[in-house]
Amino acid sequence: MKKLIVSFCFLIAANNIMVAQTLVPPIDKSPMDMSTYPNGYGMLAVQGKASEPLVARVLYSRPLKNNRVIFGELVEYNKVWRFGANENTEIEFFKDVTINKTKIKKGKYSVFAIPTEDSWTIILNKDLNTWGSFTYDAAKDVVRVKTPIQKTTEQAEAFYIYFDKSTSGFTLNAGWDNAKVSLPIAM
Amino acid sequence: MITVRIFICCFCLNTLFACKNENEKKVNTINVSDTLPNKNPYVNIDQSPLDMSWYPTNYPIEKMKGNTSLKLIARLLYSRPHKKGRKIFGDDSTALCMYGKPWRLGANEASEIDFFENVIIAGKNINKGTYTIYCIPHDDRWTIVLNNDLYTWGLNIDEDKDLFRADLPTMPQLPIVEDFTMFFNDMQTGCTLTMAWDNVKVELPIVFAR
Numbered sequence: 001m002k003k004l005i006v007s008f009c010f011l012i013a014a015n016n017i018m019v020a021q022t023l024v025p026p027i028d029k030s031p032m033d034m035s036t037y038p039n040g041y042g043m044l045a046v047q048g049k050a051s052e053p054l055v056a057r058v059l060y061s062r063p064l065k066n067n068r069v070i071f072g073e074l075v076e077y078n079k080v081w082r083f084g085a086n087e088n089t090e091i092e093f094f095k096d097v098t099i100n101k102t103k104i105k106k107g108k109y110s111v112f113a114i115p116t117e118d119s120w121t122i123i124l125n126k127d128l129n130t131w132g133s134f135t136y137d138a139a140k141d142v143v144r145v146k147t148p149i150q151k152t153t154e155q156a157e158a159f160y161i162y163f164d165k166s167t168s169g170f171t172l173n174a175g176w177d178n179a180k181v182s183l184p185i186a187m
Numbered sequence: 188m189i190t191v192r193i194f195i196c197c198f199c200l201n202t203l204f205a206c207k208n209e210n211e212k213k214v215n216t217i218n219v220s221d222t223l224p225n226k227n228p229y230v231n232i233d234q235s236p237l238d239m240s241w242y243p244t245n246y247p248i249e250k251m252k253g254n255t256s257l258k259l260i261a262r263l264l265y266s267r268p269h270k271k272g273r274k275i276f277g278d279d280s281t282a283l284c285m286y287g288k289p290w291r292l293g294a295n296e297a298s299e300i301d302f303f304e305n306v307i308i309a310g311k312n313i314n315k316g317t318y319t320i321y322c323i324p325h326d327d328r329w330t331i332v333l334n335n336d337l338y339t340w341g342l343n344i345d346e347d348k349d350l351f352r353a354d355l356p357t358m359p360q361l362p363i364v365e366d367f368t369m370f371f372n373d374m375q376t377g378c379t380l381t382m383a384w385d386n387v388k389v390e391l392p393i394v395f396a397r
Contacts, residue, residue: 027267027366031236034296042296042340054338059239059264062232087239087247129259131247154228162230175229 030063030085030159037163037170055170055187057092058111061085062158063176070177075115080123082133083113083174084159090128097169098186099124100145109142113174113181120174120181121146147181156180235268235294242371242378242393260378260395262301263320266294267366268384275385276324284324289332289344292322292382293367297339306377307394308333309353318350322382322389328354329382329389353391360388 036042037056044050063085068074075081083089088110097104104124112133114121126140152175159176169187173180242261243249249257274282284290292298297319306313319337321344323330335348360383367384377395381388 027236028238031232032239033230033233033237035230036338042338045338046340057338059237129241129247129250129262131251134251152228156227156229158227158230158232160227160230173229 028061028086030061032059032061032086033161034059035162038165039163054094055097056094056163056172056185058089058161058163058172059087059092060089060111060159060161061087062160065155065157065177071115071179072117075176077116078114080133080136081113081115083111083122086131088112088128088130088132089161091124091172095187099143099183102143104142112136115179117149119146119148120179122172122174122181122183145183147183150180150182152178152180233266233295235266237264237266237295239264240370244371259303260306261303261371261380261393263298263369263371263380264296264300265292265298265367265369266296267368268294269367270363270365270385276387278326286325287323290322290324292320292369295340297321297337298369299337300333305396307396308391309351311351312396313350324357324387326357328356329387330354331389331391355389355391358388358390360384360386364388 035058036054038044038050038052038054041050041054041057045054061084071077089112090108091111092108093104093106095106097106108128109124110127110130112123112125114123122145124142125136126142127135127137130136155178156176159174161172161174163170163172165171166184169185172183172185174183175181240263241247241259243257243259246257246259246262276282276284276286278286298321299317300320301317302313302315305315313333317337319334319339321332321334323332330352331354332352333350334344334346335350336345363386364383367382369380369382371378371380372390374392377393380391380393382391383389
């Protein structure tokens with residue numbers, strides 16, 4: 001009996017400890033992630049295997065589908081969408097690039113998108129260190145590119161962004177649920 | 188009879204705390220390994236997810252709320268490994284972070300700190316810009332290092348690019364922290380960067396150069 005009482009008291013103490021632990025910043029529900037071009041640059045560089053210098057890095061948070069209808073409901077059509085979660089998605093170019101015939105100077109840009117049923121208009125904007133698209137200002141746009149949606153057979157639970165090589169440079173691929181787009185970037 | 192009453196009393200109390208704890212958990216903590224989908228057709232979610240800390244705290248949210256008088260000072264980018272029952276700090280190879288060996292202060296990519304204003308750390312002027320931040324843990328102190336080698340994975344340190352090193356005393360962290368955490372706090376002359384994992388905590392004072 002005494003052992004039981006002691007163990008229950010211990011449980012109470014353990015519970016209190018867990019409650020107190022929540023004071024430190026918790027892990028985000030939509031965790032942040034990083035993609036680079038060349039793909040996996042940091043890892044390659046430390047192994048001396050990077051074939052090209054670092055050209056682009058994107059920082060974005062990854063919302064989850066969680067059984068929700070994403071496009072047309074959670075992400076409304078024809079409205080500016082944050083292209084991620086939490087802080088604005090940010091792309092950094094380490095050299096000048098060209099997107100849709102527009103020259104993009106090296107530096108950091110925020111990324112947004114306007115989804116419709118069959119395309120996403122991807123936007124690069126100069127406003128940095130903001131939250132979501134709540135303070136989005138079209139006057140600070142650098143480029144807008146309409147990219148067609150490719151329907152994917154496999155459903156992505158988490159929003160994703162990755163780069164791959166192309167003949168003229170590289171491609172930014174982004175998708176969620178069954179929708180995917182590709183943005184060509186020329187060097 | 189008395190023991191039975193104590194038993195029931197303990198049980199009720201425990202249930203009460205358990206409920207409170209359950210609510211807190213829903214709001215605040217997520218066990219990443221349990222909730223994150225491990226398979227994505229393109230890019231898997233990291234087991235040690237990336238996170239961002241700001242000074243002023245939650246700067247982008249404050250800006251969104253219309254608090255435009257705040258001046259952005261610092262942004263920290265780091266990945267958050269979990270304790271998962273492991274021994275984190277120690278002086279032998281059973282510890283994940285061995286005393287005397289450089290540790291990336293995170294996971295995956297090197298942790299990165301951006302200063303948007305000039306600051307003073309450990310008496311040294313630090314120009315605004317981007318730096319890698321890492322640490323050499325010891326039993327009684329952590330040596331915190333800022334380095335100019337950027338965009339690397341883990342630690343492949345070029346010590347020639349070290350900008351400065353500062354020894355900071357370790358403090359006990361109770362209750363223990365499951366997910367490695369770095370965040371900024373206000374300080375009279377600037378801010379502190381608190382780094383906490385397992386049962387250890389260190390605070391780096393950052394003075395604003397005005």
